[in-house]
Amino acid sequence: MFFLSYFGGNHVRSTTSYYGGAGINADLKTFHNQQVYAATIVVGLTAQNTYGVQDQYAIPTSFISEQFKSIANDLNIKAAKTGALLDAKRVHIVAKEWQQYELGKLVIDPVMVAKGGAHLLSDEAILTMINELIPQAYLITPNLPEAQVLVNQTIKTDNDVQQAAKKIQKMGVRNVLIKGGHRSNSENNYADYILYEDGSFKWFVMPGVDTNRTHGTGDTLSAFITANLAKGYDLKMIMPQAKKFTYEAIRQTINVGHGHGPLNHWVEITMERD
Ligand SMILES: Nc1ncnc2c1ncn2[C@@H]1O[C@H](COP(=O)(O)OP(=O)(O)OP(=O)(O)O)[C@@H](O)[C@H]1O
Numbered sequence: 353m354f355f356l357s358y359f360g361g362n363h364v365r366s367t368t369s370y371y372g373g374a375g376i377n378a379d380l381k382t383f384h385n386q387q388v389y390a391a392t393i394v395v396g397l398t399a400q401n402t403y404g405v406q407d408q409y410a411i412p413t414s415f416i417s418e419q420f421k422s423i424a425n426d427l428n429i430k431a432a433k434t435g436a437l438l439d440a441k442r443v444h445i446v447a448k449e450w451q452q453y454e455l456g457k458l459v460i461d462p463v464m465v466a467k468g469g470a471h472l473l474s475d476e477a478i479l480t481m482i483n484e485l486i487p488q489a490y491l492i493t494p495n496l497p498e499a500q501v502l503v504n505q506t507i508k509t510d511n512d513v514q515q516a517a518k519k520i521q522k523m524g525v526r527n528v529l530i531k532g533g534h535r536s537n538s539e540n541n542y543a544d545y546i547l548y549e550d551g552s553f554k555w556f557v558m559p560g561v562d563t564n565r566t567h568g569t570g571d572t573l574s575a576f577i578t579a580n581l582a583k584g585y586d587l588k589m590i591m592p593q594a595k596k597f598t599y600e601a602i603r604q605t606i607n608v609g610h611g612h613g614p615l616n617h618w619v620e621i622t623m624e625r626d
């Protein structure tokens with residue numbers, strides 16, 4: 353799924369999940385926290401909770417196109433993000449519609465597999481994403497397993513991460529953020545790596561929080577970035593605050609559900625204030 357947000361002329365988008373922790377819900381909560389107006393284009397629905405994804409339902413492509421038209425004919429969109437796009441047909445329609453309209457900066461969160469193991473992007477959709485969507489994007493934010501699939505290589509060392517980011521950038525996306533939530537180091541730190549469009553790069557390192565309440569961490573990080581791109585902030589300024597927001601949303605835990613719980617989207621980290 354996939355959706356949009358809007359702030360006095362700005363827009364964002366993402367995925368859906370209906371118990372409230374990941375996908376569209378994590379995105380909407382983050383956009384609201386960051387004070388951007390959020391609107392959505394829903395590409396698919398999931399039945400899920402903190403135990404996992406129980407079912408999913410793909411929205412007909414004609415209806416996805418109709419949603420694009422409704423949004424583009426009315427709102428002044430400045431940035432948008434994708435979430436789970438499910439299959440090749442849906443990646444194709446999103447890429448095609450994106451090309452038609454002026455919708456600002458596109459952030460791709462290439463959601464492939466949910467924490468519980470459910471596949472939210474088919475194998476054949478990955479090629480469509482590489483060929484049709486990635487070349488249109490301002491930023492892509494794969495986690496380590498997703499980066500491995502995109503480059504078709506195992507990623508173990510810091511050097512592997514850097515090489516993978518270069519390879520993904522060559523696919524046509526301007527900036528590449530490889531999230532490190534699936535690989536803590538010997539000091540229990542999680543390191544995210546970003547390769548910027550000017551060729552410079554940076555590692556963002558934060559201590560690991562010992563918790564299983566990490567449902568929607570990637571959605572939250574990419575939604576924070578998208579919201580602040582919509583507000584006009586520079587990506588290099590946004591990154592440290594995005595990492596801090598996600599870290600605090602994990603650390604200041606809330607007790608919801610019995611499995612992989614959601615983050616705390618009430619934390620107060622903004623671009624203006626720590
Ligand atoms: N236990 C943790 N403690 C601290 N930071 C974490 C932890 N788990 C993940 N992170 C951070 O959360 C962000 C998201 O990374 P991650 O690799 O988990 O994304 P993801 O797998 O796409 O998440 P999701 O699929 O839940 O949306 C990164 O900044 C990562 O470093």
Ligand SMILES: Cc1ncc(COP(=O)(O)O)c(N)n1
Binds near residue numbers: 368
């Ligand atoms: C619709 C949707 N989008 C994204 C995720 C990723 O979140 P996680 O990996 O934490 O399960 C999800 N579970 N559901």
